[in-house]
Amino acid sequence: MNNAYFSFPMPQNEPVRDYAPNSADAKNLKAAIADLKAQVRDIPMYIGGEEVRTDNKVSIHPPHETAHLLGHFSMGDETHINKAIEAALKARDQWAATSWEHRASIFLKAADLLANKYRFKMNAATMLGQSKNAYQAEIDSACELIDFLRFNVHFLSQIYAQQPISAPGVNNRMEYRALEGFVLAITPFNFTAIGGNLPTAPAMCGNVIVWKPANTQVYSASVFMEILKEAGLPDGVINLVYAGGPTIGDICFKHKDFAGVHFTGSTGVFNTMWKTIGENAPHYKSYPRIVGETGGKDFVYAHPSADADAVAANLLRGAFEYQGQKCSAASRAYLPSNIAEAVKTKLLAEMKTLKMGPVDDFTNFVNAVIDEKSFDKLANYIDGVKNSSDAEIIAGGSYDKSKGYFIEPTVIEAKKADYVTMCEELFGPVLTIYVYDEQEWDSILDTVDRTSGYALTGSIFAKDRQVIEYLTKRLVNAAGNFYINDKPTGAVVGQQPFGGARASGTNDKAGSALNLYRWLSARTIKETFVPVTNYRYPFHQEG
Structure with missing residues (x-):
């Protein structure tokens, strides 16, 4: 007999455990x-x-x-x-x-x-x-x-x-x-x-x-x-x-x-x-x-008013967590000339602290890419940069598959906004940045919007509230999940329903x-x- 209406109220998000050193959770997980x-x-x-x-x-x-x-x-x-x-x-x-x-x-x-x-x-x-x-x-x-x-x-x-x-x-x-x-x-x-x-x-x-x-x-x-x-x-x-x-x-x-x-x-x-x-x-x-x-070629756009430290920290997390193998990973970044050097300095300094290795060692931030096919694809892109006059590797660029499929977190600086790694989905720990003239912060938005056929996630960084409102409207179709002063990854069920349009x-x-x-x-x-x-x-x- 079913003669009642049943209630399933809004749940709370499951708390994330931190697996701190020597904690019971860390010991249980290692076991x-x-x-x-x-x-x-x-x-x-x-x-x-x-x-x-x-x-x-x-x-x-x-x-x-x-x-x-x-x-x-x-x-x-x-x-x-x-x-x-x-x-x-x-x-x-x-x-x-x-x-x-x-x-x-x-x-x-x-x-x-x-x-x-x-x-x-x-x-x-x-x-x-x-x-x-x-x-x-x-x-x-x-x-x-x-x-x-x-x-x-x-x-x-x-x-x-x-x-x-x-x-x-x-x-x-x-x-x-x-x-x-x-x-x-x-x-x-x-x-x-x-x-x-x-x-x-x-x-x-x-x-x-x-x-x-x-x-x-x-x-x-x-x-x-x-x-x-x-x-x-x-x-x-x-x-x-x-x-x-x-x-x-x-x-x-x-x-x-x-x-x-x-x-x-x-x-x-x-x-x-x-x-x-x-x-x-x-x-x-x-x-x-x-x-x-489907796919994504997710962007981070920094306005001239953006905080350089915040941009750098969120690029690190957005691009390199889980080796960049998230549909939402930060893959292309547009930095204004007035803060670009500060962002790059902070980014490259922090990258030197990233540990890479097997998952058993909980101090490793970066692990391996999923398989040899992915490894070879990423290695080919990296080699392409090394042989190109249109881009240069400013951090990382090494790879090794002797024991596992390890691609070093890599930052490419493109000299052209339509360089291949700014346009194509790589699905790995490779971030490409392009530095634009700070005076052209508005006109570069057309490039942000149209460079990729995808429209999954994207981030903007700015301090000026009027600019934030303008960017949010200007890039209305560029991403199904749009982030303001945050990385473009990490959607939480019930908080940021996930999905994109266009080719995404x-x-x-x-x-x-x-x-x-x-x-x-x-x-x-x-x-x-x-x-x-x-x-x-x-x-x-x-x-």
């Missing part, structure tokens, strides 16, 4: 790292209620310690993708019909499990598999993922409470149905929280999911599946499969029951997906929902109700208590 490193894990796919293993094993090595073997995962093929779709569709009707308070309780329990029992294991898995330091792992794989689970429950309860008005003699109501089919979640390597949110947000709405994580995030994704299973998620609601992107796309995008895709990845891949879905539109039961967050995606704002609406199909119901028995209206009557 969890040591425990995982002592294992060679055999990671299965999860299809329906089964753990599925294959003979096609892919080894997992920490990017910062490539000689160490963490385990293997089983690579799937077409048969496994089809089985995952079948398992999802089999679970759909019962899951969609499950009372909201019971669906919500599963994800709230998962959040509590992650906040306590699994916190150190999840952080350790992210640190080892994705080469994050302790703080970056904590804010991602613990706090942000916990926040996604708890806040999405709250936001969805608010959506369900939104009902139309009713006239006398009529009752109007709105149902928010799950989509008719399955949702494909394709998740990236760089955030464990995104890996968890992309399948769970639509699942919370009653949808069933086929989840394909990046191969470089399988290690932590498998831990999250353990949490979901322990929290009571029914078999088949989320099916975790490992397969090549083209293979899974070819099967899912041709399936008549394909209902939507929740994606984070490259703009090129997203464009191809959109085209393929459009070509297959006549074959689908319903028009699929296409939700994507559909701007559906993960961490807000806007995203959840995309996974719902509304049905309006009108009930008339006493129906008419005569078709005639009063104006038909004779006087």
Whole structure:
């Protein structure tokens, strides 16, 4: 019997633990790292209620310690993708019909499990598999993922409470149905929280999911599946499969029951997906929902009134935290000539204090980039600067993959505002700065706005309030997440819903109700208590 309205109030953001030296948290996290490193894990796919293993094993090595073997995962093929779709569709009707308070309780329990029992294991898995330091792992794989689970429950309860008005003699109501089919979640390597949110947000709405994580995030994704299973998620609601992107796309995008895709990845891949879905539109039961967050070439613009120390400190954090492998990372900076030397002096001095190395040493600020492909790409850009007359390296510029994929934090000064590293997404610890004439602080804004096709995040630094207002309006379409006197990274669930437009995606704002609406199909119901028995209206009557 369900005869009550259930309340899921606004939660508090999960407190971030600091892992100070010799603290209990630091000791527990180091123990969890040591425990995982002592294992060679055999990671299965999860299809329906089964753990599925294959003979096609892919080894997992920490990017910062490539000689160490963490385990293997089983690579799937077409048969496994089809089985995952079948398992999802089999679970759909019962899951969609499950009372909201019971669906919500599963994800709230998962959040509590992650906040306590699994916190150190999840952080350790992210640190080892994705080469994050302790703080970056904590804010991602613990706090942000916990926040996604708890806040999405709250936001969805608010959506369900939104009902139309009713006239006398009529009752109007709105149902928010799950989509008719399955949702494909394709998740990236760089955030464990995104890996968890992309399948769970639509699942919370009653949808069933086929989840394909990046191969470089399988290690932590498998831990999250353990949490979901322990929290009571029914078999088949989320099916975790490992397969090549083209293979899974070819099967899912041709399936008549394909209902939507929740994606984070490259703009090129997203464009191809959109085209393929459009070509297959006549074959689908319903028009699929296409939700994507893609790339970024995120800017920092300093006005002549900006504080040089603040600009330098935020460039350090914005560009080099997690090796610049955030979609929101500060990648290009525009410095006015009056403070440029002060900013560069401060920036370069502080960079000398940045320690780089494996995640086990908690004093390291910078770790390794994700894989050899990324390493080689970044090394090529750095070598290009060394051979160019249009830019120069003013800090860093070294790289070494003998033990791990280490790219030294690097600052490039471009002599032209359209130099390649000012325009193209690098996704690594490489920051390019351009010094402009302080008198041209207004005209350079056209360059800031138009240099990149992306519009994900951006920062402005200024002290003058009128200038701040002007810049905010002038750059209105340049970034979906816009920061004033702060770095362009670090969006918090419930505080700064995340997403950008232009080539950066559909701007559906993960961490807000806007995203959840995309996974719902509304049905309006009108009930008339006493129906008419005569078709005639009063104006038909004779006087």
